[in-house]
Amino acid sequence: MTVFLQSLINGIISGSYYAVLGIGLTVTWGVLKMINVAHGDFYMLGAYLFYTFSRIAGLPVVPSIIMGVLGVFLVGMLLQRGIIAHALGREAFGNSPFIITLAIGIMLENIAQIIWGENNRGVPYFNETVFEFGGLTMAAQRLIVAAIAFATLIAVMILIKKTRFGWAISATAQDRFSATLMGINTNRIYMVTFGLAVALAAVAGCILAPIYGINPWMGGSVQLKSFVVCIVGGLGSVGGSIVAGILLGIVESFSTQFFGSGWQNVIAYSLVLVMFWVRPEGIFGKKH
Amino acid sequence: MKKKFIALIMTFCMIGCLTGCGKAAGSESSAKEQGTTGEDVIRIGVSGPTTGSSAEAGVHVNTGIQMAVDEVNTAGGIEVDGVTKKVEVIYYDTGSNAQTGLSNCEKLITSDKVDFLFCESFNSAVGIATMELARKYDIPMATLEPVSSAISDKIAEDLDTYKHFFKFGWDSGAYGETCSETVLELVEEGSLSLPNKTIAVCADETDYGRSNIESVVSHLSEAGYTVVSENYWEFGSTDLYSVITDIKNSGADMIFSCSTTPATGVALIKQLKENGLSTMPHMAIYFPFQPEFVEQIGSDAEKLLCTPMSVDTDNSESDKAFAEQIKAYNGDDITFDHMDGYSCTKVVLESFKKAASLDADKWTQAMLSEEGYDTPKGHIVFEASNHTTITGDGYVPVKAAQIQSGVNYCVWPESSKTGEFIPFE
Amino acid sequence: MLRIKNLNAYYGDVQVLYDVNVEVNDGEIVTILGSNGAGKTSLMKTICGIETRRKGVIEFNGENLINLPAHKLITRGITLTPEGRHLFPELTVRENLLLGAYAINKKINDTYEKVLEMFPRLKERLSQFAGTMSGGEQQMCAIGRALMSNPTFLMLDEPSLGLAPNIVEQVFDIIKKINKENGITVMVVEQNANIALQTADRAYALENGEIKMSGDAKDMLRSPDIQKLYLGL
Structure with a gap:
């Protein structure tokens, strides 16, 4: 029973940050109607900024996270407004966000390597305590990760459903033409939404940095997992990403319990295949 | 029009960044001097990871290699076939990828025409793949750090193909x-x-x-x-x-x-x-x-x-001395990778010196000499049956x-x- | 109120409007007739500044709109109910209506009440997702949404599209009402010439991107050319 509970708790914890990652990608799709294959690289950038602020500048953990996320938010907005928005209209790029974001991703990886070097960087755990009770083991770091992740999820839901700005984002996602007629500056919405989406990836990057370490290529596996969450939850659906993220975390956790660590990724991606077969639009996606 | 212009500038900046970055990443991809012909230099080729997960180790190995080469060159070089030649090294990055390793080695052998090739400096998996090139090319070759027994086994099973091939890493x-x-x-x-x-x-x-x-x-x-x-x-x-x-x-x-x-x-x-x-x-x-x-x-x-x-x-005088040597050379702190790169290169060059020739057979004979070679890593002697470093007391501990x-x-x-x-x- | 002079518009290199001249005076209902492909929607998009490249003068209350970004239109008191309604399908009727007032920062409760009074059917469906309503109800909602910002100038692009005749009548009754009671100037672009000419004060005929005819709506209703081209007589 404790093994089951331990797996479940571990699964929910990892699920929470999978959800945060997935939302960023799904919002990019839903609002800007584009795939961002550099999503994982913004996760990486967030981790590096956190490292810079906490290790090099010596700021405490919380301000470092805030600065890291803010930094990525600004970089994201700049890239969207400066490069992506212009490039998508040009014939030369073939209107392909895939190519443009691929280029941005490579650029970010190389820039990271130049600035911070290819060595792995580490940051200390926010808290070294390990709790043990009733046969369950829980590291304080993991709980903090889950707490921040869930808080972020709630904040995003509130932003989208309750704020005027969140409405504007939904409207732009559903009908850009109409949104413009309502007085919504959709170019600005695109810019800010992209910034927000990659900032979410940065949140995950900051809180996971102590556990997984930092290197310029760490975005790769994160990109894949984000896609899985996005597709299973339904492209464009925030609620779907949350459910799918937690589902992925739990499935991964239990599958490693019973099948061993080697099968972890196989089972996760099988989930995608099953979803494509049974319900291609994802859990909360719309049928087209 | 203005928008087109801006987009164009952005594109060029991005491309410039990418190519510049690519070069920086594989920064040691060409230590080749321009304008030297094949005859008056001894060329050593090194293929190993300077990016990716093994980047740290790979870079340190290369530092060790270069330090050994610089030492030999400062002392005047090596006399082979009656001519004293300096040594030059060409480094290629594998990113720990076997395919890349293979294409690196092919290039080093056929295009850069190296006299000796470290077909892999670090990753066993890549070494296992690139050692196959001994079937195609008959030049002095070795793996540096790779340790996997698969390499030693292949050599032992086919000493004819691998007669000029050596494994510096001890067996797993x-x-x-x-x-x-x-x-x-x-x-x-x-x-x-x-x-x-x-x-x-x-x-x-x-x-x-x-x-x-x-x-x-x-x-x-x-x-x-x-x-x-x-x-x-x-x-x-x-x-x-x-x-x-x-x-x-x-x-x-x-x-x-x-x-x-x-x-x-x-x-x-x-x-x-x-x-x-x-x-x-x-x-x-x-x-x-x-x-x-x-x-x-x-x-x-x-x-x-x-x-x-x-x-x-802390306790070995020779290790302390070597650590100071590295520190003075480029400021690095000593690692086993430095030591290995340096020691193995020393053995290869000493063998060329002993053989007084670039001929593969003569070099191999020198490599297999029973008295072995003293290096910071230990006393390196190769087991004749599988051309692998012998370990233990008196050898490499x-x-x-x-x-x-x-x-x-x-x-x-x-x-x-x-x-x-x-x-x- | 609105003066369009020598308006030329292009999608990329393809020209879709040729030297269009249209005038709408305060308090009028003006209709622009056109069959499929005549350029009606292009004209709407061009006035709004969406998608087309434009050359010419679009003067609204003395201001040239040609350099105004599309999303600022509503701040000048101009709203459009687009062809096909373009409601936000995943938002409720209530949310759609409230979004109509997105650009207005003042209290909108009065306007909201008035709009609901004008469209009692919407009042019944406030929590329903806009995408699930019938065509007629969606049209009502679209017009209601346009009114939420208290515009002075309302444009409608083919409001009769896909609606049953009796619903079409209701829609045009509402257009008349909006014009007479609320004093809103209206410009309707339509394929259904009959009802459009009966409702409007003046009319223009758009063909292949060019204005071919213009004049009093009732006169045009009786004109043999119009009758042949648009009324199928």
């Missing part, structure tokens, strides 16, 4: 021997308690990881130990939660781990601690000696048993150490001991 069997001998001795002494004789093993999912673990397992199985948990993680991964959960659930008495990625090592130790396993007996192969690991792990690696302890700057208050103390073999083992709680 050496790790198995060191680990099991160390542990069995400690158990006999009473300082280590493994009541159920059960072990958990885990490593990189690479030839290096697998072959080392295999030899540990086979040596300990002979002594009656059983494996209750065996896991391999993706090379470079730091997400080890599932592995550790498995180890925890297995209830093993002791862990044996192996990785060449310091970040993985750090994650392993930290995540073991997260799961309340920090006092579990643990012996680790390779990563505890990487400075990046030492730097990041702080006091969490206390009492960790580890091998190979090849650099002992594979020592085991324990980390105590941040310092490595050798606890095995008896003859090299510099400290007493402190029991795990």
Whole structure:
């Protein structure tokens, strides 16, 4: 029973940050109607900024996270407004966000390597305590990760459903033409939404940095997992990403319990295949 | 129009950045001097990882190689076939990818026309692939750090193809021997308690990881130990939660781990601690000696048993001297990778000197000389049957150490001991 | 109120409007007739500044709109109910209506009440997702949404599209009402010439991107050319 509970708790914890990652990608799709294959690289950038602020500048953990996320938010907005928005209209790029974001991703990886070097960087755990009770083991770091992740999820839901700005984002996602007629500056919405989406990836990057370490290529596996969450939850659906993220975390956790660590990724991606077969639009996606 | 112009500028900036970055990443991709012809230089080719998960090690090996070459050149060079020649090195990056390694080596042999090739400086998996080129090309070749027994086996099975091929890395069997001998001795002494004789093993999912673990397992199985948990993680991964959960659930008495990625090592130790396993007996192969690991792990690696302890700057005068040499050369702190790169290159160049020729047969004869070569790494002699470095007392020692208050103390073999083992709680 | 002079518009290199001249005076209902492909929607998009490249003068209350970004139109008191309604399908009727007032920062409760009074059917469906309503109800909602910002100038692009004749009548009754009671100037672009000419004060005929005819709506209703081209007589 404790093994089951331990797996479940571990699964929910990892699920929470999978959800945060997935939302960023799904919002990019839903609002800007584009795939961002550099999503994982913004996760990486967030981790590096956190490292810079906490290790090099010596700021405490919380301000470092805030600065890291803010930094990525600004970089994201700049890239969207400066490069992506212009490039998508040009014939030369073939209107392909895939190519443009691929280029941005490579650029970010190389820039990271130049600035911070290819060595792995580490940051200390926010808290070294390990709790043990009733046969369950829980590291304080993991709980903090889950707490921040869930808080972020709630904040995003509130932003989208309750704020005027969140409405504007939904409207732009559903009908850009109409949104413009309502007085919504959709170019600005695109810019800010992209910034927000990659900032979410940065949140995950900051809180996971102590556990997984930092290197310029760490975005790769994160990109894949984000896609899985996005597709299973339904492209464009925030609620779907949350459910799918937690589902992925739990499935991964239990599958490693019973099948061993080697099968972890196989089972996760099988989930995608099953979803494509049974319900291609994802859990909360719309049928087209 | 203005928008088009801006987009164009952005594109060029991006492209410029990408190409510039590409060059920076493989910064040591060409140490070739322009304008030298093939005749008045001895050309050495090196293919190894300077980017990716093994980047740290690969870069350090190359530093060691270059230091040895610079030393020889400063002393005037080497006389071969009546002419004194300087030595020049060409480095290519593999990113730990076998395909890249193969194309690097082909280029080094056919286009750069090297006189000697280190077909792989670090990753066993790539070395196993690139050694196949000995079938196609008959030039002096060697693998530098790769340790996988598969390489030695291939050489032994086909000495005709591999007659000019050498493996500087000792055989993974050496790790198995060191680990099991160390542990069995400690158990006999009473300082280590493994009541159920059960072990958990885990490593990189690479030839290096697998072959080392295999030899540990086979040596300990002979002594009656059983494996209750065996896991391999993706090379470079730091997400080890599932592995550790498995180890925890297995209830093993002791862990044996192996990785060449310091970040993985750090994650392993930290995540073991997260799961309340920090006092579990643990012996680790390779990563505890990487400075990046030492730097990041702080006091969490206390009492960790580890091998190979090849650099002992606290108790070995020669190691201390070598450390100063490296520090003076480019400011690096000494690592085994520096030592290996330097020592192996020295042997290759000494052999050319001894042979007084670039002829492959003469060079091979010199390499196989029974008196061997003295290097910082140890006394290098090759086993004739498989052209692999012999390990043990008087040759290249594979020592085991324990980390105590941040310092490595050798606890095995008896003859090299510099400290007493402190029991795990 | 609105003066369009020598308006030329292009999708990329393809020209879709040729020297269009249209005038709408305060308090009028003006209709622009056109069959499929005549350029009606292009004209709407061009006035709004969406998608097309434009050259010419679009003067609204003395201001040239040609340099105004599309999303600022509503701040000048101009709203459009687009062809096909373009409601936000995943938002409720209530949310759609409230979004109509997105650009207005003042209190809108009065306007909201008035709009609901004008469209009692919407009042019944406030929590329903806009995408699930019938065509006629969606049209009502679209017009209601346009009114939420208290515009002075309302444009409608083919409001009769896909609606049953009796619903079409209701829609045009509402257009008349909006014009007479609320004093809102209206410009309707339509394929259904009959009802458009009966409702409007003046009319223009758009063909292949060019204005071919213009004049009093009732006169045009009786004109034999119009009758042949648009009324199928």
